[in-house]
Amino acid sequence: MDDFIPATESEKEYMVQMRPSTTFFKDGVKRLSKNKVASISFFVIIFITLAAIFVPMFWPYGYEQMLGTTPGRPADSSFNNLHPMEYSSTELQLMEQGEKVFPHLFGTDSQGRDYFIRVVYGTRISLAVGFFASIIVLVIGIVVGSISGYAGGVVDIILMRIVDIIYSLPDMLMVILLASVLRQTLDAALVGTPLEKIGSNIISLFIVFALLYWVSMARLIRGQILSLREQEYVLAAQTAGAKGSWIVKKHLIPNCISVIVISTALQIPSAIFTESYLSFLGLGVNAPMPSLGSLASDALNGLSSYPYRLVIPAIVISLIVLSLNLFGDGLRDAFDPKLNG
Amino acid sequence: MSDSTTMDQAKQPIISVKHLKQYFDINDGFFKSRPLKAVDDISFDINEGETLGLVGESGCGKTTAGRSLLHLYKPTAGEIYYRGKLIKTKADIAEFRKKATMVFQDPYSSLDPRMTVADIIGEPLDVHHMYSSKEERREKILTLMEHVGLNSEHAARYAHEFSGGQRQRVGIARSLAVDPDFIVCDEPVSALDVSIQAQVINMFDELQNKMNLTYLFIAHDLLVVRHISDRIAVMYLGHMVELGKAEDVYSRPLHPYTRALISAVPVPDPKVAKANKRIALTGEIPSPLDAPSGCPFRTRCKYATEQCAAEVPEFKEVETGRFCACHRLAEITD
Known part of the structure; x- marks a missing residue:
């Protein structure tokens, strides 16, 4: 007759299964760590970055020595x-x-000059340019994209036509023209400022990036925000009396953060590539500062006697760009399964 | 408080809608646009402490009416009064937002997937700066969660970890956060299972008694509306066709559309169901882009005459507290 007895407290507790609360971010990291290619790329990027930061600190030779x-x-x-x-x-x-x-x-x-330290320094410059240029692109892209997407109407039309115009310009030609014009004007303007040391070329590179490459980011974010703002939680926030800036900050941007992170990760290699390309053409960093592109360009003079001087920076560029691209792809798969395809 | 002031307060409606119109521009060509008359000239009052049920078929403008009532859309024309005060300027609307909130239909898309339950419920508090310390905020949120039957352990979780019924409770807690007088419930149970519907509806009832709330309860399930409402308003194609006490509208519908609607309610007794004659409507509800002239219902009404095509019937009080918009009401009532 003992078949039906009330459950004890501990038995009841056993029935209540509380799964630890996982966030979207944790889920994504878990998926990312299962992706072997992305994990290896991530470690390659980390290794190269750490090397670029720390090796010059103890290396006995200087890059311009x-x-x-x-x-x-x-x-x-x-x-x-x-x-x-x-x-x-x-x-x-x-x-x-x-x-x-x-x-x-x-x-x-x-x-x-010791070639190893020059390559390390070149990597440092290339990574820095890639990283900061992507941040500039990201900031402008988010601001323009979210204003355009949320405000809609005339504002949207005007901003998107500007984007279309910039989009339709041949970008390499514009980059080269802007870089050479900016360098001349900046040279004079920078004399005596702390920015002089960084060199007008790098600054003009950043400006070129800021002026030209935000457009695709802005378009992407506008598209995301256009679809997200029709969600009922946006209406709910409006019912609560929230203003536009609150809704964009608290609801819309957090909900498209995965897209933002992914496209920024994919923006970095393209910025590095553009920087190398410009340096190769002699529009990049100021001598004696090396960058991977200018090292490759200098190596052309003695190509038959010293082919490794071209091969080494070329391998480093390829390694950085390839692993960043693979890592970006991994990020996309892990954080935005919808974009797959 | 003297009797006369209590009387006055009881008399003054909490919400008063006068000739509300809400048109949307539909782009037809490059420069052409024509209006979609989602809500076309509706007027009604909602009294303090009551539940006004708003019914009608899909696309008749119920949801739009609820939203433009809260100024979520800018009304094309008409006035909305809250406790006798016209809501017009931005400051009025901002003040109104603290007194009137909304519960949404879809418990999935109405909660931000990137926010924890505590942050979702606390959002109106954050927007209106309605607390002085983090502890006070937490305290308020936990009290709200208790009101709607959620555990305090749920506070740090994300909305996707909950069932539909629990999510709707989160939505209700959010609408209660600012301590409102008036809540627009936009089909709050239609996305839920029947058993959960009952729980949530009973909770609406309890909350109303406890917190002295007034509801505008939008639904298409007539039995749900009958259960919860004191009065019922019936909408058809952007117009209000009938308004009266819930029992009156059910037992003695006046407008031909209401008659058809009530006759379509399933009765859980086969004998009664057989005895009842179902009034079958022919045709489809016309597009609000291309609404018929005169009475909006005339294309499907068996009593329609030439007068119905020529003039829009006036929404007038036919008995005390009973409104109807029909030209031929006198002839068709037996």
């Missing part, structure tokens, strides 16, 4: 054009005397 040139002494040309792991005659003498000399992993260039 001409090793054969010491003030007050005649130039020592034995440092120029060393092959990878080769030592100059001066260094060999020092080593015979029992002193330790740090090897030149990638050799030196025609002016006796």
Whole structure:
């Protein structure tokens, strides 16, 4: 007769199963970590970034340091054009005397500068340009896109026609024209400001990015916001008396954050590529500051004797762009399953 | 408080709608647009503490009426009074938002998927800065959750972790957050299971008694409306065709459309159901873009005459507290 007895408190508790609350973000990270290609790409990016930040701190050679040139002494040309792991005659003498000399992993260039540290510095510049340019694009894109999408009407029409006009310009031509014009005007304007050190070229690159590449981001965000603002929770916020800026900030942007993150991740490699391309054409960073593109461009002069000087920066660019693209794809798969296809 | 002031307060309606019109422009060509008359000249009062049921078929303008009543759309014409005060300027509307809220039909799309339940319920409090400290905010949210039968453990969860009924409770808690007098319930139970519908409707009843709320209850389920409403208004094609006490409208519908509507309500007794004659309407509800002239119902009305095509019938008081818009009311009432 013991078949029907009331459940004890502990048994009742067992029936109430409370799954730990997972957020959208945690779910996405879980999916992302299961994607092998994206995880490997992520570690490659992290490794390259950390190397670009920390290696120059302890490397004994500077990126602009001409090793054969010491003030007050005649130039020592034995440092120029060393092959990878080769030592100059001066260094060999020092080593015979029992002193330790740090090897030149990638050799030196025609002016006796350590090539490895130049590649690391070039990577640093390229990553920085890619990252900051994407942030500029992101900020302008979000502001224009959300105003256009939420306000609608005449505002939307005007902003979108501006976007169409910029979109229809041949962008490489515009980039080259703007970069060369801006460099000249900026050169004069920057004298004496703290920005002078960064160089007018990088600043003009940022401006070019800001002027040209926000359009696709703005379009994307406008489209997202157009569809999200018809949701009833937006109406609910309006019923509560929320203003437009509140609704955009609290509801619309958080709900398209995955799209924003993904397209920013995919924007970085394209910015890096454009920077390299411009530097290769001589419109990029100011000498002696290296970037991956300008290193490749300089290497063209001695291509038959020193092919590795072109190959190394080319491999680094490819590695960065490829792993960022693969990681961006992984992000998209993990955070926005709808975009798949 | 003297008797006379109580009388006055009871007499003054909490919401008064006068000749409300809500047209939407539909783009027809490049520069052409024509109006879609979603709500066309409706007038009614809602008394303090009552529930006014608003019924009609899909697309008749019930939801639009509820939304433009709350100034969620800018009304094309007409006035809305709250406790005798015309709501017109931005400041009026902002003040009105603290007194009149809304419960939405779809418990899925009306809750932001990126917000926790506590933040959803607390949003109106945040918008109106209705607390002085984080603890006060939390306290208020937990009280609201208790009112609608949610656990405090639910506060940190996301809406997608809940069932439809629980989500609708979250929506109701949100509408109660600002301590309103008046709530527009826009088909709040039509997306729920029947058993859950009963729970939620009973909760609406309890909350009304506890917090002295006034409802405009929009629905297409006539039995639900009959259960909860004190008075019922019937809409057809953007017009209000009948308004009266719930029992009167059910037992003695006046307007031909209401008669057909009431006769279509299923009766859970087969003998009674057989004895009742179902009034079958022919044809479809006309498009509000291309509404018939005169009486909106004339294309489907068996009593229609030439007068019905020529003039729009006036929505007038035919008995005390009973309104109807029909030219031939006298002839067709037996």
